[in-house]
Amino acid sequence: xxxxxxxxxxxxxxxxxxxxxxxxxxxxxxxxxxxxxxxxxxxxxxxxxxxxxxxxxxxxxxxxxxxxxxxxxxxxxxxxxxxxxxxxxxxxxxxxxxxxxxxxxxxxxxxx
Numbered sequence: 001x002x003x004x005x006x007x008x009x010x011x012x013x014x015x016x017x018x019x020x021x022x023x024x025x026x027x028x029x030x031x032x033x034x035x036x037x038x039x040x041x042x043x044x045x046x047x048x049x050x051x052x053x054x055x056x057x058x059x060x061x062x063x064x065x066x067x068x069x070x071x072x073x074x075x076x077x078x079x080x081x082x083x084x085x086x087x088x089x090x091x092x093x094x095x096x097x098x099x100x101x102x103x104x105x106x107x108x109x110x111x112x
Contacts, residue, residue, distance in 0.1 A: 030078050031091055037071045 044067050047053035053060045 030074075031088070034074050034078055035091060035095075037067075037074050041067055041071050 048064045
């Protein structure tokens with residue numbers, strides 16, 4: 001399938017043939033990036049508020065605020081997607097499966 005650049009009614013350019021596989025892969029990458037950054041922010045928040053990230057509270061707070069800004073940027077970029085919003089069913093099912101596998105494998109946070 002050839003990709004063509006076409007103009008819509010508002011005069012904005014878009015790629016016309018990018019809806020088959022590339023669009024789904026693009027949405028999946030953004031969704032995975034959002035979930036990974038959410039997990040990173042939870043971990044970073046726990047480290048900052050328990051004061052185990054760095055000895056300096058000011059630098060820890062700056063790192064946390066930069067991470068929060070990055071997370072908000074990813075969230076806004078994901079919501080501003082021109083295609084359909086991504087489905088969270090596959091990601092939720094995958095996370096539940098991974099959690100169950102880790103629980104039976106004996107990974108400590110999931111066991112208790």
